[in-house]
Amino acid sequence: MKSIIDIFSPLKSDLITNNAVLYKTALLKRDILSFLIIQNKGTIAELSQATKTSIPKINETINELITEGLVIDHGKILNGVGRKPNIYGLNPNSAYFLSVEVNRHNINIAILNFVEEIVHIERDIPFYLQNTPACFESLCHHIDTFIEKHANDRHKIVSIGLNLTGRVDHVSGNSYSYFNFHSTPLREVLTQRFGVPGYVENDTRAMAFGEYAKGVVENEKNILFINLDDGIGMGIIINGALYSGKSGFAGEFGHMPFLNNDIICHCGKKGCLETEASGVALTLQMKEALLKGISSSITEKVNSIDDIKLQHIISAAKNDDILAIELLSKAGEKIGKGIAILLNLFNPELVILGGKIATTESIILLPILSSINKFSLNLVNTDTSFKISTLGEDAGLIGSSLLMRNRLLDLS
Known part of the structure; x- marks a missing residue:
């Protein structure tokens, strides 16, 4: 059985110029697989129509893909009347x-x-x-x-x-x-x-990209994904395509310098959003609060204050720990102010919150939405939906x- 890399090597090699037949065959195989990726399954007639290729050629190419182990014949369609066509799908284990x-x-x-x-x-x-x-x-x-x-x-x-x-x-x-x-x-x-x-x-x-293709996204094409974790990052989807910027640096949301503080961020600058609203910042704030004598259930879960991690704060908040909820609320207000700026700039259809902090759901979402309502243009924020990631840590x-x-x- 050929490797899938060998099967599609004509798309990327000198065979593009040296062997047009191999190149065209690889293109057709790619188009067939792309259709099956999107539609899950398809018949010869559907593949012929989608690729604008004759039925005999599609039939021949499908048989090659089956031999190569990339496609499976699922048998005939059971419903309907008349002659039942076979239906084909991707081989998951190819x-x-x-x-x-x-x-x-x-x-x-x-x-x-x-x-x-x-x-x-x-x-x-x-x-x-x-x-x-x-x-x-x-x-x-x-x-x-x-x-x-x-x-x-x-x-x-x-x-x-x-x-x-x-x-x-x-x-x-x-x-x-x-x-x-x-x-x-x-x-x-x-x-x-x-x-x-x-x-x-x-x-x-x-x-x-994971959330866009397989998660909470429905028909939206212009999306901002906010990753609330140890740091704060952003993924940008524009017209259904992942946007990276000229050098791959687009989306450094956590380093927007709009906070009035002298805290030096790990990037070397002062005033970054991450310095007060990231998981690292929350962990530091929790430790400082406990050292000042403020009570929290977290102290019962760790041997010492130095052992506290972001996950402890998230767990405590989900179990109604007042200090943890208060810290997350303050972080949410700052994050919401930052997102308000993004809404005014991008006017997206959807904003998705992901990462560990987003698993607190309404605890972080409510202060974020409150801050967005305060700082963004009303026509913009009412035109944008907000959702929590459904793929979670697998995104x-x-x-x-x-x-x-x-x-x-x-x-x-």
């Missing part, structure tokens, strides 16, 4: 994508199949993100261990995607915030290290696999 999400204190790794289903996953693997060769080697070790444990068909893993916080240019494959000490782009380092094409993306953009892993699949099939 290819696997390895998605790796690196957070500041943990990593999540998953294998997803060709129809975006999570086959194996490990969440919250302890990890401390640093921009050092030792940290990168530790990450690679975790990935190797995961593959050894879960990838029985390792040869079917066709790509590895790495979601990183900070500034990432997916086009060049460079990460400018972490693991940027190699002589080649990080994408190429991953490719050489694991023997399959690598893909690097900003974590929030991957989450935004980035799913988004990464979708982006890898699109890249493999050369889809925009």
